[in-house]
Amino acid sequence: xxxxxxxxxxxxxxxxxxxxxxxxxxxxxxxxxxxxxxxxxxxxxxxxxxxxxxxxxxxxxxxxxxxxxxxxxxxxxxxxxxxxxxxxxxxxxxxxxxxxxxxxxxxxxxxxxxxxxxxxxxxxxxxxxxxxxxxxxxxxxxxxxxxxxxxxxxxxxxxxxxxxxxxxxxxxxxxxxxxxxxxxxxxxxxxxxxxxxxxxxxxx
Amino acid sequence: xxxxxxxxxxxxxxxxxxxxxxxxxxxxxxxxxxxxxxxxxxxxxxxxxxxxxxxxxxxxxxxxxxxxxxxxxxxxxxxxxxxxxxxxxxxxxxxxxxxxxxxxxxxxxxxxxxxxxxxxxxxxxxxxxxxxxxxxxxxxxxx
Numbered sequence: 001x002x003x004x005x006x007x008x009x010x011x012x013x014x015x016x017x018x019x020x021x022x023x024x025x026x027x028x029x030x031x032x033x034x035x036x037x038x039x040x041x042x043x044x045x046x047x048x049x050x051x052x053x054x055x056x057x058x059x060x061x062x063x064x065x066x067x068x069x070x071x072x073x074x075x076x077x078x079x080x081x082x083x084x085x086x087x088x089x090x091x092x093x094x095x096x097x098x099x100x101x102x103x104x105x106x107x108x109x110x111x112x113x114x115x116x117x118x119x120x121x122x123x124x125x126x127x128x129x130x131x132x133x134x135x136x137x138x139x140x141x142x143x144x145x146x147x148x149x150x151x152x153x154x155x156x157x158x159x160x161x162x163x164x165x166x167x168x169x170x171x172x173x174x175x176x177x178x179x180x181x182x183x184x185x186x187x188x189x190x191x192x193x194x195x196x197x198x199x200x201x202x203x204x
Numbered sequence: 205x206x207x208x209x210x211x212x213x214x215x216x217x218x219x220x221x222x223x224x225x226x227x228x229x230x231x232x233x234x235x236x237x238x239x240x241x242x243x244x245x246x247x248x249x250x251x252x253x254x255x256x257x258x259x260x261x262x263x264x265x266x267x268x269x270x271x272x273x274x275x276x277x278x279x280x281x282x283x284x285x286x287x288x289x290x291x292x293x294x295x296x297x298x299x300x301x302x303x304x305x306x307x308x309x310x311x312x313x314x315x316x317x318x319x320x321x322x323x324x325x326x327x328x329x330x331x332x333x334x335x336x337x338x339x340x341x342x343x344x345x346x347x
Contacts, residue, residue: 044285051267056281059274074278076212077285133215183209 007031007094010038010067010085015099017108020134020181024061024069026097029087037063037088041096042071045079055084063088078184080104110179110188113137117175119196124165124173128158136180138187141165144172144195154180169200209286210343216282217336223276224269225334228327235319235332240312242342249309250346251294256305256313257339258291261332264320268329280333 010026017023029036040061047054061069075081080102087094113135118125128137137155141164142148155162167173174195179188236242236257245253266284271277294303320328 042281044281044288046262046266046284046288047281049288050262050284056278057274058278074282076216076282077209078289079285081285133211183212 007036007087007089007092009094009097010087011097013083013085013097013099015083015103017103017105019111019131019179020072020105020108020184021070021132022072022075022103022105022108024071024083024085024099026067026085028067029094031089034089035065037065038067038069038085039063039088040069040071040083040085042074043082043084044077045081048082055082075103075105078104078106106184106186108181108184110181110186112188112191113177113179115175115177115191115194117194117196118161119167119173119198121199122167122169123163124167124175124196124198125161125163126175126177127161128155128177130158131179134181134183136182137177138180139164139175139177140190141173141175143168144174167198168202169198170202172197209290210340213283213286214337214340216279216286217340220276220279221334221337223273224330227271228331228334230323230327230331233319233323233331234335234338235316235328236335236338238319239315242312242338243345245312245342245346246306246308247346248304249306249312251303252305252309253312254343255291255294255303256309257316258287258294260313260316260320261287261336262291265329265332268325269333283336 008029010029012027014025015022016025024040040058041055042058043053043055047056058069058071058074071083082098082102084096084098086096113131114129116127118127124141126139137158139153139155140150142150153164164175165173172195174193176190176193178190266280269280320332323331
């Protein structure tokens with residue numbers, strides 16, 4: 001590659017990581033009238049300590065025109081990862097632009113889970129969205145009055161509606177939930193509380 | 205949390221198991237199970253065997269399993285990095301002397317190394333990687 005072949009390397013390389021889904025993004029390299037393509041590589045702690053600091057290409061993000069790459073599948077351990085991007089136009093190639101600092105999935109931001117509470121006759125049910133195999137849900141529920149005996153249930157399988165309790169006729173019950181990711185030992189904040197009323201009138 | 209990492213290792217391994225085992229032409233030999241299965245190891249020796257085996261895979265196996273297939277290499281990287289995160293947790297036990305090695309586990313690990321050194325490095329590494337489910341099954345069964 002000749003001297004004039006050098007392209008500027010991608011800048012503003014950063015990670016967007018939410019709910020254990022991780023994306024590498026960068027600013028586009030703009031060359032008038034040219035289509036710039038990008039390639040991404042990663043390096044885990046294992047590669048740094050045991051494999052001569054080798055880098056591994058992500059083939060889904062080789063010579064792409066987008067300025068974002070889904071790296072979720074490759075960030076699959078709770079260790080520190082390095083990431084880098086370079087630009088290509090035909091035979092012209094940039095130096096690697098490298099993410100400033102490491103990325104560890106333990107820093108992912110966890111959002112409260114979407115949740116739907118249902119009163120099915122006397123049954124208190126909750127529907128939770130499947131957020132992937134890494135996620136469990138801690139569900140808190142309580143009868144509103146006369147006393148607040150709070151109970152909780154750890155839910156792993158959300159493929160079907162979860163039965164929480166059998167309610168007393170005419171009483172209000174409230175529910176809130178948070179996610180828990182065991183591999184990084186962190187939880188989200190709680191969702192908004194949702195309350196429903198059991199059918200029937202209250203016994204005096 | 206070690207168990208969750210083992211689950212992640214298993215899903216990574218399952219994705220490449222058939223490919224890796226197809227690269228191992230030697231069917232009559234086992235690295236981990238010859239002459240005795242891991243299941244014969246006493247529970248008191250379990251931590252030591254796991255600690256030694258994790259070092260074995262980190263030092264002698266993963267780095268010699270490079271293939272021409274980028275997908276396979278990425279999965280091996282995932283497994284190796286998960287091994288590293290578990291190894292660091294095991295190190296804490298080892299440093300607090302909660303991972304003592306008895307006579308039996310020392311002998312068992314010597315046998316594994318002898319099985320490994322009986323083959324050329326690449327064949328031994330690929331065979332060891334192909335036997336990863338033996339290690340994972342034993343770790344999960346003897347929790």
